[in-house]
Amino acid sequence: MYEALPTDTIAAIATAPGQAALGIIRISGPAAGDLLQQVVQTSRHCLSPDTMAFGRVFDRTSGALVDEVMCFFRRGPRTATGEDVAEIHAHGGPLVLRDILARVCAAGARAALPGEFTSRAFFNGRMDLTRAEAVMALIGAKSEQAARVAARQLEGAIGKGLEDTYDALTDIRGQLEAGLDHPDEDLVGPSLETIALSLDNIRSTLERACQSFRRGTLLTRGARIVIAGPSNAGKSSLFNRLAGADRAIVDAEPGTTRDVVEAIGERNGIPLTFCDTAGLRGDAPRVEQQGIERAKQAAAAADILLLVMDGTAGTPPEDVLELARLFADRSILIANKCDLPAFSPPDMSPLPSPLCISARSGDGLVPLMGRIDALLQSDIMGDVVLTTGRQHDAVDDACRHTAAALALLLEKRDPELVALELRRAQEAFASLWGRHASTDVIDRIFSTFCLGK
C-alpha cells in the first residue's frame, strides 16, 4: 500500500535557519530537474547530472538578479531520498533563501512538511528504520519546541488580532453555509455588500499580517542593518566601529568598497548582521555601477538602514535622499565626521535632522545604538507578528483564498464556489491553532441561527 506514496515534488530549505555563508534549498521528486531549470538559469550543458553548476536566479517580472548560486542535480534512486533530487546552494541570508524557495514553489513544488524528506528516504529504502526513527524523533522534538513557541505567540497579543479575523471569517462562512444547508429556513443574512466589505477587511488584515512576517522573523533570524550612503562618507569606518573589527577596506579614495561586506553581532539577544555597501555615486566607473546596484538591493532587504552622509560635504546627493524617502520607516539618517572643523550637519527637511556622529572618534555612537534599539523594539512589539515560515504560509494561503472568494462574490458566481474558497481560507487559517475548520463553522451556524424543524 506504500506504492501510493505521493508523487509530487517537494522543496525545503535544508540548512539550519539563521545567518550563514551558504544555504541549501533541496528539491525532491519527479519534477526536481524541471523545477531547477525553471528557477535557475544556467548554460544548458552545465546541468549534467552529478556536477555542480554555476547559475543565476532572476526575478521573472523585473528581470532583477536575485542571487548567484551553485546548483546540482542527481537522478534517483541513488540519492538521499531515492527520488530525483536537485539542490540550490545560495548565499546564506534567510530572506534570499525563502525568496528562492518561494520561486521553486511557484514553479510547481510543494513546500515539504517537517520530516517529509526523511520519510521519503525511508520508504524508498534509502534509510533504515532505526535511523529514520531517530531523525523523526529529532524533528518531532524540534517541531514540538517550535509549536510551543508558536503557541505562546498565538496566545498573546500577537494572536489576538488574528483570532478576531478568524472569527470574522468563520462568521461569514457560517452565514453562507447556513443558507446552503437550510434553504427552507427563515434566515436573514447580511447583504452581499456587507459580506464583500467584511471579506475585504479580512483580506487586508491578512495581507498586513503577511507583511509583518519580515519583521517577525527578527526574533529568530536576527536583524539586517545595512549601511549605505555616498562614496567616501565614512560608511566603512562606521561598519568597522559597529562590527568591532577591520572588516572593510577603508581608504580615502572614493569607491574602495565594491562588494557588500557583512559582519555578525548581537544586541539584547537579537542577532544583528551589519552590511557595508559600495557608495552611491552618479559618475562611478562601470564596474562600480554594479556595486551601487547591489547597495540599493541590500538597502531594500534591510531591516534597518543607516544612511551615512559626509557632514563636511554640504547637501547630500539625490540618490541618498531618494533612499531616505523610500525607506523612511526603517532609516536612521547619520551625518558623519562631526569631529572635523568643516562639519556642518546638512539640512534634510522635510526629513528628520540627522544624528551627528564621528565614526573615527566614536562620538555619537551611544545615541546611534539607542536609535537602533528603538527601531528593533518597535518592530518586535507590533500588533500582529508572524515569526515562522509555516505561520506565514498559512496566513498567505488564507489571504489568497479570501481574495478569490471576494472576486467570485463580486462576479455573482455560485455561492458554493465562494464557500469553497472561504473553506480553503478558513482551513489554512485554522492550521495556525490546530483548529478544525468544519467543526468551528457548524458550531457557529448553530449558535447564530435558530434552525431545525
Added chain:
Amino acid sequence: MTLTRLPFDVVVIGGGHAGCEAFAAACRVGVRAALVTPSRQAVGTQPCNPAVGGPGKGHLVREVVALGGIMGEVTDRSGIQFRTLNRTRGPAVRATRVQTDSAVYVLEMMVRLEQFLDRGTLLEDTATALHWKGDGPSRRITGVQLERSGFIPTRSVVITTGTFLRGMLFIGDEMTPGGRRNTPPSVDLALSLERTGLPLIRLKTGTCPRLSGDSIDVSSLEPQPGDDPPPFFSPDTRSCALPQRTCHLTWTGEHTHAIIRENMHRSAMYSGLISGTGPRYCPSIEAKINRFADKDRHQIFLEPEDRDGRIIYPSGLSTSFPRDVQEAMVHSIPGLERARIVRFGYAVEYDAVQPRCLSPHLEVDGFAGLFLAGQILGTSGYEEAAALGLIAGANAALLARGDAPIVLRRDQAYAGVMIDDLTGTGVDEPYRMFTSRAEYRLLLREDNADERLLAEGLRAGLIDETAARRVRQVTDAVKAAGDRLRETVVTPSSANNATLREAGLDEVKKPSSLLDLARREGCALARLLPLAPWLGELDDRTRTRLEVDIRYEGYLGRQEAQAKRLGEMDTVKFPPQMVFRGISGLRGEVVEKLEQLRPATLGQASRIPGITPAAIEILRVYAKRQSATP
C-alpha cells in the same frame, strides 16, 4: 413462516430505515439474511417528519439508489410533494426533498422487502441477547437469541435498533418506556450490548404533535406547492403514484412565546428529567425560545402526513411540554386556532453506541461479525440511517462471502464523509448530514451519485450490469458531447452572426468554440440550440451533467487533485493494536488524542484537531514499522 434454527450469514435486528436497507443489501450481495422485527407491518416507519431528502440528505438517498438501495423507490412511490431545494444555487447543493404519505411508505417498504424473500427471511420477533465466543479484542459473533424463535446461529449481526435501546418517552412529566409512540423499548438487548462493554452514550431527540387536517384553516396561510415537473430519486420512476399535496407556512408569535416562557419549567427538557444530549440543529420549540430570545417569530411548516391531508405534521413544533401546554401553544398559532391534536409531541431519550469503536466498514473493532447502523450509532434522520444500513448490511455479507468490505472515501460519497466522521471523530450529539461537512462538495452531487459509486456497487454485487450500462451510457454521452462542444468552432461569418442575433445572443468577433459560447451564456446549453441543434437530442441527464462540467470547470479538477493527494493518507492503515503511547517525538497531548480517538488510518489522524504535520510524518513511519512486525 417458521424458519427457525437455520444458520444465517447475516441477521439484521430492527426493521427501520437502516435495517431494511441492511437486509436488502445483504440479500443483493447474495448471502442468506434474516430481518428480525417485532412487526412486519411497521417496517420503514417514519416516527418524525413525513419527508425524505434535503441538502446532504437527498444526496445520501441518491447514493443509496446508486448502490441499488430501496429508499429512493419507496420514497418516490409514496411521494405527495416533490421539490428541488437550492434550485437557484449551483448543482452541488441542489437537493431533492419529498413529502411522503407515511402509511404508503410502510406499505411500499413491505412490498420491496418481500421481493427478497427468495433469498432472505423475515422473522417477526424480538432479539434479546447476542451470543459470542472469545474475549477481549478477539471476539466473534456466534448467534442471536430471539424471544420466540430462540437461538439463531449466524456469522454476523447488524444491529439497527434506532432509539429503542432503553428508550424513554417524555410528555411533560409523563415518562413512558418506549422506542417510539406505542412501541416498547428493547431493554434485554440493551443489557446484552452493555455486557459487551461497548461505550454507550445517552442521546435525546423529539417530535412534534400531530394535528387533524380538517381542524386547520389554511385560507390565510402561505401555500408551498411542489415542483412541476417533480424531481424523483430513482431513475426508474416516471410519474407520481399519488395525488400531490400542498404544504402551508405559518408562524409562531408573541402570544405563543409567552405561553412557552410561562411553562418552560414544565417541559421535560428543562425540568431536569432529560439528561441526554439533543441535536442543536433540531431543537424543540422551547429550546428555540430559550436560546434565541430576540427572535419574535418562528416558522412552522404544515406538512401533510398522508395523501388526503387528514393528519398534519407541524414541522418546527417539536416539544416535550405536557398536554395542556401543547394544546395552548398550538392554538396560539394562526390557522391552528381550532386545531385538534391527534397525537402529542414527545421527547425520546435513548442509548447509542459511541461510533468511534467501529472500524470504517462499520464492524465493531475487535468484535468480528458485530455491525451497527442507524440511530444506534448516534446519527439522526432516515436518510443517514438508510445509507449506514446499506453499507453495514453489504459489508456483513461481503465479509461472510470472503470479500473485502466497502470503505467509501470522503471524496467519493456523503456516506463516506459520514462514516469517516462517525468512526474517526465520534459524536457528542445526534449526527446529521450537512453539505458543509463535505470538503469535496463540488464532486459529491446528486446528479453524479451513480457514477461515483458504480465501481463499488458492481464489485459488491449491489447493482447489476443493466444498471451499470445505463450509468456508463450517460458518462460516455457527456464525454462525447463535451468533446463536440470543444471542437465545434463558430466562425464570425455573417451567417453565423445572423443566427446568433436571431437567437438573441451576442455576435462572435473571432472564431469561438461552442464551449466558449456556452461559458459566455452562463452554461445554459438550451440557448445554443439554434447553432447546434444536436444539443436538443441530448437527454436531460446528459445535458445537466454537461452543464455542471462547464459551470464548475477548473474547480472539479482542483478538487480531484486535492482529494488524490490527501487520499493517499487514507490508504496508510494503522494496525488495530497500534500503540501510540511511547512513539518518540510525539507531543503528550497528541498522544492523548490519538489514544482516545484511535484513528484507523493516517488520513483519520490528520483530521484530528491539533495533530501537526510533523506528527503525521512520524506516524507514517511508525505505521510501516507496526505493520511490519506482527
